Amino acid sequence: MDNGQRGDFAIETRGLNLWYGDFQALIDVDLEVKRGIITSMIGPSGCGKTTLLRTCNRIIERLGYVRTTGSVYVLGHDIFGDDVELVQVRKQVGMVFQRPNPLPISVRDNVLFGFRLHEARTRRVSAAEENEVLESSLRQVLLWDTVKDRLDKPATGLSLEEQQKLCIARLLPVKPEVLLMDEPCSALDPAGTEAVEEMIWQLRGDYTILIVTHNMAQARRASDECVFMLLGRIIEHGRTEELFLAPENSKTADYIEGRYG
Amino acid sequence: MFAATALNRRSYRNQNVARAVFFLMTVALVIPVLIIVGTLVVRGGPALSWEFLFTAPRDNMTAGGILPALVGTIWLVVVALLASVPVGVAAALYLSEYAPDNLLTRTINLAIINLAGVPSIVHALFGVGAFVYFFRFGASILAASLTLAVMTLPVVIVATRESLQAVPQAFREACWNMGATRWQTIRKVVLPNSISGILTGVILEVSRTAGETAPIMFTGATAFVAFLPESVFDQTMAMSYHLYYIATQATDVPEQLTFGVALVLIAIVLAMNAVSIGFRVYLRGLKKW
Numbered sequence A: 001m002d003n004g005q006r007g008d009f010a011i012e013t014r015g016l017n018l019w020y021g022d023f024q025a026l027i028d029v030d031l032e033v034k035r036g037i038i039t040s041m042i043g044p045s046g047c048g049k050t051t052l053l054r055t056c057n058r059i060i061e062r063l064g065y066v067r068t069t070g071s072v073y074v075l076g077h078d079i080f081g082d083d084v085e086l087v088q089v090r091k092q093v094g095m096v097f098q099r100p101n102p103l104p105i106s107v108r109d110n111v112l113f114g115f116r117l118h119e120a121r122t123r124r125v126s127a128a129e130e131n132e133v134l135e136s137s138l139r140q141v142l143l144w145d146t147v148k149d150r151l152d153k154p155a156t157g158l159s160l161e162e163q164q165k166l167c168i169a170r171l172l173p174v175k176p177e178v179l180l181m182d183e184p185c186s187a188l189d190p191a192g193t194e195a196v197e198e199m200i201w202q203l204r205g206d207y208t209i210l211i212v213t214h215n216m217a218q219a220r221r222a223s224d225e226c227v228f229m230l231l232g233r234i235i236e237h238g239r240t241e242e243l244f245l246a247p248e249n250s251k252t253a254d255y256i257e258g259r260y261g
Numbered sequence B: 001m002f003a004a005t006a007l008n009r010r011s012y013r014n015q016n017v018a019r020a021v022f023f024l025m026t027v028a029l030v031i032p033v034l035i036i037v038g039t040l041v042v043r044g045g046p047a048l049s050w051e052f053l054f055t056a057p058r059d060n061m062t063a064g065g066i067l068p069a070l071v072g073t074i075w076l077v078v079v080a081l082l083a084s085v086p087v088g089v090a091a092a093l094y095l096s097e098y099a100p101d102n103l104l105t106r107t108i109n110l111a112i113i114n115l116a117g118v119p120s121i122v123h124a125l126f127g128v129g130a131f132v133y134f135f136r137f138g139a140s141i142l143a144a145s146l147t148l149a150v151m152t153l154p155v156v157i158v159a160t161r162e163s164l165q166a167v168p169q170a171f172r173e174a175c176w177n178m179g180a181t182r183w184q185t186i187r188k189v190v191l192p193n194s195i196s197g198i199l200t201g202v203i204l205e206v207s208r209t210a211g212e213t214a215p216i217m218f219t220g221a222t223a224f225v226a227f228l229p230e231s232v233f234d235q236t237m238a239m240s241y242h243l244y245y246i247a248t249q250a251t252d253v254p255e256q257l258t259f260g261v262a263l264v265l266i267a268i269v270l271a272m273n274a275v276s277i278g279f280r281v282y283l284r285g286l287k288k289w
Helices: A049-055 A085-093 A105-118 A129-140 A160-169 A192-203 A216-220 A239-243 A250-256 B006-047 B050-054 B068-096 B101-115 B121-136 B141-165 B169-177 B184-210 B239-248 B255-286
Strands: A009-020 A022-036 A038-042 A064-072 A094-098 A179-182 A208-212 A224-228 A233-239
Touching: A009 A049, A009 A208, A022 A064, A022 A208, A022 A224, A022 A233, A038 A216, A049 A179, A049 A208, A085 A094, A085 B121, A094 A160, A094 B169, A105 A129, A105 A160, A129 A160, A160 A192, A192 A208, A192 A216, A208 B184, A216 A239, A216 B141, A224 A239, A224 A250, A233 A239, A233 A250, A233 B101, A233 B184, B050 B068, B050 B121, B068 B141, B068 B184, B068 B239, B068 B255, B101 B141, B121 B141, B141 B184, B169 B184, B184 B239, B184 B255, B239 B255
Parallel strands: A038 A208, A038 A224, A094 A179, A179 A208
Antiparallel strands: A009 A022, A009 A064, A224 A233
């Protein structure tokens, strides 16, 4: 219907409510995530950040007792629509988890997993093309130089930082528009966190990134816009520096000053 | 300052008593196994020879070997596996990977547990009714094997489901997030990482199938046939039933022969279990996570 107008945002939710059984985890959420920038979501544990993130590619539905009302538009299209194919949604909207979850196969097979699933089934793909895709994906996540001699070694043998980068790299060959990241650095040490943040910053522009974090310093350092959530509602959404320097809502101010969390 | 008090000493005494009791119980568990195997080896061992394994019984079962029973058991086990493994693995895949957690699924799970608890003689009578008469297979390898298959199905399903669920959920999420369907996820990630557990379950099932007597008694096993089975519609001798027969029904069977049959039967079962364990250890070594 009004796809053209909605196309301005990568993700847009309208009146989104979500229940886990009787518990309402998201209350009337209206979120607009702009294309090509990094938007971070902060808020205390259990406020619904991860739930909201997981709704954006409908992975949340795996839990049978989840019920939603309202709508979620990704790239202007209602992902709850009748003609929506989940596989297509998930190709467009890649997800990165808290703990790196490489598959127990080689680095090469991990990166090419989605590519082979989607591209290589519709046409013949040469080994040279696979190598190209492999190298460019790994270069985008700043991992090529460290793993180029270990491409056929098991991915589970990499360090956690490398594994997390790999998990992001393997989303890229299917050309997603949006990357959802659920506390991607929480399993990493400070050096790893810094490296992954730097890499995420590199992806900015090419992809729309929505990142959940517990780490306020990280939200502040590494995002353009910031969303503060509390008890299932969005309290405030604005440019990151403004939200941190001059929050409009007193609850936001209390949270970023550490009065609760 | 750090010397033991009376209370400490009493605690230690209790603790030592408890440990001694548990140790004795564990030993008590091993004793029957040792006695059984020891007796069989001592009293049945002399009966073993190539001739014993590779000739048919003679003189009203009082002499000769066990070849038809050995071959018959192999037939029964193989046909039972062909029936139960595809069905069991498919059911486990459905229950573990597809089924929503609802009343139907819970009912099916309950049914499987109950199926595992049904006494084997009841399975035998079911087999007679269903396979021998209703499907008109007659008393045959097919009817006996299908009865065994129904009986061991819960074992296959439970073992398979457990190995499927041992595959970390994170692997599945990783696949789904790259737009893989459930079936692609199963084929590329879940099965390759659970195949060792599934095979182990299957081998354990084999060993159980080989030893069962009641389910095959009325459905396809026979006390004596002079020839080896040629198709699944033949009746056959089987190791377990042969042992039952010469131990309780036939007269003047030398004791050594009976123990010899028991020894071969238990050796088959133990060998299969050993293969299963070895296999599991080997595959675990290959596992990358």
